[in-house]
Amino acid sequence: MPVTATAIDPGTSRPRSWWGWGYTDAHPDDAECVEMGALLPGTLARPLPIPRVADLSIGRPGVTPPPSLAHLVTADPEARASHAMGKAYRDVIRALRGRPGRIPDLVARPTADQEVADLLDWAGEHAVAVVPFGGGSSVVGGVEYRGDAHRAVLSLDLTSMDRVLEIDTVGRSALIQAGALGPVLEGQLRPHGLTLRHFPQSFEFSTLGGWLATRAGGHYATVHTHIDDFAQSLRVVTPAGAGTSWRLPGSGAGPSPDRLFLGSEGTLGVITEAWMRLQERPRHKTSASLAFTDFRRALDAVRALAQSDLAPANCRLLDPGEALLSGASHDGSSVLVLGFESATAPVDDRLAVALDLARAHGGIGEAPQADRGTPADEAVGAWRSAFLRMPYLRDGLARMGAVVETFETAATWDRIPALIDAVRAEVGAAALKATGHEATVNCRLTHVYPDGAAPYFTVAVAGRPGDEVAVWDDIKAAATDVLHRHRATITHHHAVGRDHRPGYDLQRPAPFALALRATKSALDPHGILNPGVLLD
């Protein structure tokens, strides 16, 4: 397979941005940026220019691969620039300000396990750091190299390994290579009437291997919230050897081998393929939304729903700010978006019970008269469109010098109300202190559990021109601190990467830290795999 340096999306042939979210043809134009900026007092009058790779100082690679591996590796500046960072606000603004993270020396695109193993062998011998790279949509500094402890940095791009290799229609499973982007793998499953149905916001720009390595959250709001449960077996190539777990529907033979690599973020090995549990496409769907004048009562409604066995596929609660921004409400009410889906039986009864439950806690809303598209359902569609557009708008606001980012967490229900209040207050205060401007801090619940929920926060404020990274780091430090004091996880489904290390180190139990360090030494004896992520 030839090495392609330009970032053209393999499925759509649309150009991918090297510095910002998604497709360049979906980026807001300058006029739109100005329009958005006007909503945030204190932002720039004109957008920052779109950064160009040619303006970066990209040196010669500090290492040369052996001839046997040369065909897998490129030193092309575009390729290297587009593998330098993920897609957090912090990454985008660094690119806009011409101060990206360390550019990798080389980008490798292996096409088979053996090539991955060979690259790891070579890197281990030459003290080359290896940063596994899927779709590059990390928002936690998971795909960049920091520091200078290694002689060179190799970005290991898995997207040339993107095939569905085998399908078991009896047991509804498929063996899929880790580098397949969401649409690429779904496209190969569709002819078989099957689907993985894992739809993170980054679906178009993230890979199966990335989802597994970061324990990604999908669109299911309940029960199977993370990709973890859909992994039947993993193949992992480590510097100390490769291995594949058996395809098993369930097992009690020792600690789960797969659960050690799920969430390992490329620090213990490279996930190269996985047998995944699939589903039939849903034949029955329904959705509705309810308004709440009181956010606390809406929280109670969501808790009641999460503690029922109704298992809504969608159960998203938008606070008034979030509902306003997405167009789901305009009167200051909170909005609960409910959705049910099934390949087995109609779901109208489940929605009816759910609506009754929500109304008992003050929810206001009609049952939809039919399937999607009814008036009661408008908030659902409005919210979905806004959801997919959000990262593009974030980048547009970044061009206006704004500081706009999200972070998510999870905590038990007893802590949720105080946690949300505290985040609003303390993160807002930190933003004000850092910028002199009032910040918008909105909240939605994205995934809910019988014992707790996952609040997702959005912060937007005008930055100090040129100092946006420092402003965000101050705000993020305040967020980390408030989450820690409320015993809320540093991340529900965005992974740890390098940006979440301070919070992660505080919450990880000491015996598990010892176990992880010992495992790292055993599997990655030269310490080349994604250095700085999860562990030092």
Added chain:
Amino acid sequence: MPVTATAIDPGTSRPRSWWGWGYTDAHPDDAECVEMGALLPGTLARPLPIPRVADLSIGRPGVTPPPSLAHLVTADPEARASHAMGKAYRDVIRALRGRPGRIPDLVARPTADQEVADLLDWAGEHAVAVVPFGGGSSVVGGVEYRGDAHRAVLSLDLTSMDRVLEIDTVGRSALIQAGALGPVLEGQLRPHGLTLRHFPQSFEFSTLGGWLATRAGGHYATVHTHIDDFAQSLRVVTPAGAGTSWRLPGSGAGPSPDRLFLGSEGTLGVITEAWMRLQERPRHKTSASLAFTDFRRALDAVRALAQSDLAPANCRLLDPGEALLSGASHDGSSVLVLGFESATAPVDDRLAVALDLARAHGGIGEAPQADRGTPADEAVGAWRSAFLRMPYLRDGLARMGAVVETFETAATWDRIPALIDAVRAEVGAAALKATGHEATVNCRLTHVYPDGAAPYFTVAVAGRPGDEVAVWDDIKAAATDVLHRHRATITHHHAVGRDHRPGYDLQRPAPFALALRATKSALDPHGILNPGVLLD
């Protein structure tokens, strides 16, 4: 808390058997044993006598605890004998033949974390093996010591740590000490209207810590089949220090710390307490059974149910032999036992859809007219009673010189029919070769998944008098071999212990084996924790 040497059940005040299953007052008497033996050609004419502790040669302990720990430790022969083994057939017959496993030198009953840590410190300094012990119901050699690499053996009985320490009614969770037996913890939850609803066959005789350490299977046939999903946070005391994971409903911060200790079987640390996710008691229940003249079609029916989203709480398929033995059918048909339960809404509709699905695959059965106890429901009750009585009957048959044991596994659906056929044929052949008698090999499916199922096999055959252990070991070797060739797990929910090591070592992926060994060295540097389990 005083050390009690006699094994009186704390909840019921009924006497516990030191050598066999459960309560001694529930053991079949001699006449019943003879009656059962008559059903298996070749068994003894009269039952083996009930073994007495006084007949064992129990030496003086090879080690003396320091005065500071003496009050936690006993060398009482009854206590030591009852902690020498688990409750597998292999254990029972060894006791009956007067050849139990190595008797531990001491039994300790700590009442607090610090005492556990102190005992581990002392044991580490003096090369004393520590075998964590909950209810002692292991059927895989998980609670005995084998070999002589250690100076002495301490059985660490956790059942004095049996309190529910804290209840969060908002998030429906409880902090429970690991030594609480099933009825002991449910009794403390009941006044709060909450339940863990984890009902393994050993419910009365196993502890929360044992369930967590072995990834026990509960009564839920679908979705939450193992205890794993109900663990919110674990506290683990290791020789290298203690730690507690945060109470989180979900998290994506690195690999799950809890999943490393779930299934660690006392080799990495001692689980001393856990926050567990609870449920309301179900308000709606219904069940029904269907008969199938064709087992293969019954398998298809179960697969269809498992791949639906109906989530039956009970979905057990009994093959003709199993159905006959339990009284669920007498005409050679297979029986599918279905049950639904909910605290939210009536479940009759879900049962109706399920029955339709099963009938479409040849199932014959009426919908129940009302709740439990209707004629259509008789098979359910018959099977449940037989289920709880089974281990007692096994011991009665053991006294007649029979070899009677179960083993369970799991595999993907594409492998299930051939796997079940192969186990029947090969295990039957091994039993015939070892004994000269035709064996009964029955099968039921206990837990089912969209991608596979967990078959549970029962073997019964007359043994060679005095050589029953060797006979069983031959049969088990054949079972291990056939499971391995069919890539079926060595255990779905009975754990690995020492008995399943040959199968476990074959199926564990090499990188995970390296990780586990490294973790063991880091957390248990003196190698005192449950030596021989999972690892050498």
